[in-house]
Amino acid sequence: MLASFRRLSKSTVGTSIMVLILVLILVGFALGDIQSIIRGGGFGSPDTLAKVGSERITEREVSRAMEHRLSQVRQQNPAADYSAIMKDYDPLLNALIDAKALESFANKNGFSLSKRLVDAQIATLPGTKGLNGQFSEQAYAQFLAQQRMTDEEVRTIIRNGLLQQLLIAPVAVNARAPVGMATPYASILLEGREGEVAFVPTAAFRSGLNATDADLQKYYAANRQRYVVPEQRVLRIAKIGPEMVANVQPTDAEIAEYYKANQAAYAPKETRVISQAVVADQAAAQAIANRAKSGQTFAAAAAPAGLSAADISVGPQTRQEFTDLAGSKTTAATFSAAQGAIVGPIQDQGTWHVVKVDEIRREGGKTIEQARAEISAKLIADKRKEALEALVDKVQDALDGGSSFSEAAAAAKLKVMETPPITSDGKSRTDPGFQLPAELAPALKSGFDLAESDEPVVETLPNDAGYALVAPARVIAAAPAPLAQIRDRVAQDWLASQASQRAKQLADSITAKAARAPLTQATAGVQVPVRVEPVRARRLQLAQFQGRVPPPLAVMFSMKQGTTRTVAGAQGEGFYVVKLNNIIPGNAMAQPGLIGSTQKQMSETLSQEYGMQFLNAVRNATKVKRNDKGIAEAKARMAGSGS
Structure with missing residues (x-):
């Protein structure tokens, strides 16, 4: 089933059927509050855009969907506003209508989805897995926060996705066109046509044509809109x-003032290597201080108090780090002492501290002269911005x-x-x-x-x-350019028009003669050289032109056998006289591969039709009603709201 559903997603109908899942999940759309969609009665609230049975789709819901869609578009185009995505308004609204219609249809017919099935789908979402690759409640909570959605909103989206997968996919996928249906169409592709084409070039009629002032005036007056110049x-x-x-410069006083105000940024960074003994009473702390000051190492001085070398070793500390560790009173005294000094005892944070400053380290820092260029550049930028x-x-x-x-x-x-x-x-x-x-x-x-x-x-x-x-x-x-300014252009256009009229007159006369005689005979004796060539092609070959079929070939496949038609060239190069001499019916029975490919193409069309017809039936069964006036007004409000 899942494989079939994936195949479905690649077709046109699959795209339309899956639009809700793709749009809602990709843009993080969440349905509006439940109270806004379960009130009964007509359209009721003026913000109701559609009703599906007793449920409502409000302007708020569609606006929120459009808001998330705009956020997605702005990831690629930060300047985008609602005008750039208004084409998505109707598809989003229709997707919401279909979602509610499908859920209503399922509930009405006793098609319920278990909580376990929804849980299983949630567990497959990439953002819900922990470091071990398994579902994690914490990861799921982060996923909900990132998407700005609630658990129930995610479950609503997943339930609808499952309903689409389980109800629509079986209807639409694997539709097969019978061989008997595909064979006639395949035979049409093999149909061959034989004929002749005569080309009457426009260029052959340009010589000798010279426009008078009256000619140009008349042509210009008849074709003024061709020469309109925009505003x-x-x-x-x-x-x-x-x-x-550019001449704005900071003064020496301003540089000095900035340096003083930002002294912390330019002062050297000081750290102190510290040993500290922390004890509960003042007498013990005083004894440690006395022993350290008498010449004992700090570790030896602290040992009688039961402190090991690991207990007293603090290591390098900034002022802030040591404040967090020992308290502000101890830090102030420690960072005011000289290297090698014994500080304390000091009572701080309920205990007694004795500190030795083992080493003072100073790194970095700049004098005002060293920082002058940097400060000057900063002040120049700021002052010039202010001046501008x-x-x-x-x-x-x-x-x-x-x-x-x-x-x-x-x-x-x-x-x-x-x-x-x-x-x-x-x-x-x-x-x-x-x-x-x-x-x-x-x-x-x-x-x-x-x-x-x-x-x-x-x-x-x-x-x-x-x-x-x-x-x-x-x-x-905006107005047509004066003839005097564009006289040469008008003259060229007049010349091309006159040559084209004359070429068409000749082509039409050849067409009339060719209805009673071969095309080569119909072109005999004309005043300009006319090229006649045989043409033979199958309808299947038209696909190779990718929608740009040459006009004579295209018209040949729309004619009856024995008829003749005039068709203009695609680039204004002249006119073609096409005579269809023979239609050769195709027979696909000898080409089973072509029948098979035709079956496949027709099956895709059938899948689209089946899926859309099922959705239409669901809409009819759930009595979908649209507030067309409200929709138009809501769209107008959004289109006029800018970003």
Whole structure:
């Protein structure tokens, strides 16, 4: 069964049947709260998009599915918003409807799934296994947290997946088309056709054609829409870039202030190798200190108190590490003492401490001169960023105060660039050499989003390139280009049109003659050279063109025997006169392999049909109702919500 289901997933119907499992599990979708889907009565709540029997599918459920779908898409395209995935709205909604319909159908017909079966499926999820490869409650809890799902939500998804596997797969898989059904179709593929094709080239009629002004005016007037130029705009752009604050430098006082404020980062790291004796009473601690100060080793001094060398050895300690170990009072005294000093006894954290500073180690650290270049670079970056943002604020404040583009730019001493008329892709028809810098793409988009009367806007440029003040200076509405500007193009189009008309007239006259005579005879005596060639092909051969079948060959397989037709070339190269002389019926009985492959293709179609018909029957049996108005409104809200 599982193998059959895997095969099913590779077909079109398999994809549609499994869409719920794949979408829900891959994007971590979780069904909405149970209370929202078990209320009775009509559509009731305005957020109800569909009903399956007494259960509801709400806008909240679909919105959550779309939210997770968007999160998945943003892993590949961080800039994606809901408009990029609106095509997924209807499939997700339909998947939810089918899921509830299938569950309702199963419950109605006593088809229940045991908890043990669902548990077994959960245990196979990769994220639920521990280090030993077995199911782990802890790993499962982490899996639920990562997916932002509850146990019941996972079980709901798995139950529905199992229902699809156990109810739909047996209906749809292994559908077999009988030989008797496949054989006629296989024979059609073997059908052969014989005929002749005459080619009338358009190029042969171009010589001698010269358009008058009246011809061009008439042709231009009849084909104005062919020459429409998209909306063009002249944009005014003033860049606010890092180069404008390149002279900003930190002072010596600022460097010194930063060094002082961050002394901990530049001070040498100090660790102390420490021996420590910790005892319960002051007298014992004082005795240890006295013996150590009299010249005994610290280990010998601590031995009478029952402390071994391992008990007193602390090793290298930072101030924080020793504070955590011994307490703040002991640490303060220890890190203030000289190397070799005996510290204590000190009462700290309820016990008495005697410490010996065995060694003081200092590593790293920088003087202010050593750190100057590093600090200067940091301050330069910060100060220039602040200066740039202050400049932007000055421009924005001017705009907010009612200043025009020119006034705001002048107040900030910005250099203004005015583009030639450009289209929304940044290209200019009047100045082919013009190239808008790629970094100004946000300004280009805003320049075409703004109305001519709108206030200028400041756009952030990518890659820390700064900002740009932008406003449209002039808007040129989309309109046909003036004939004077495109006269040569119109003349060429007129010439091609006239040549094509004449070539078609000749092709049509040949077609008329060929209805009563052989094609070679019908082309005799024509004024231009016309090539006539025999054509023979089987319908099976059309597949090798992968959907781009030459027009004369395609039309030949749609004609009746003995008829003649004119067909235009795919590239405007001319016209073909096709005469079908003979149809040779195919006989697939001699090619069992072709019958077998036809059976296979038809079986896939039957599987799709069986699966879809079963789903349709389930929907009808469970009385699915859609709130089309609510769905349209929900989609509109989501499409307008951006990200």
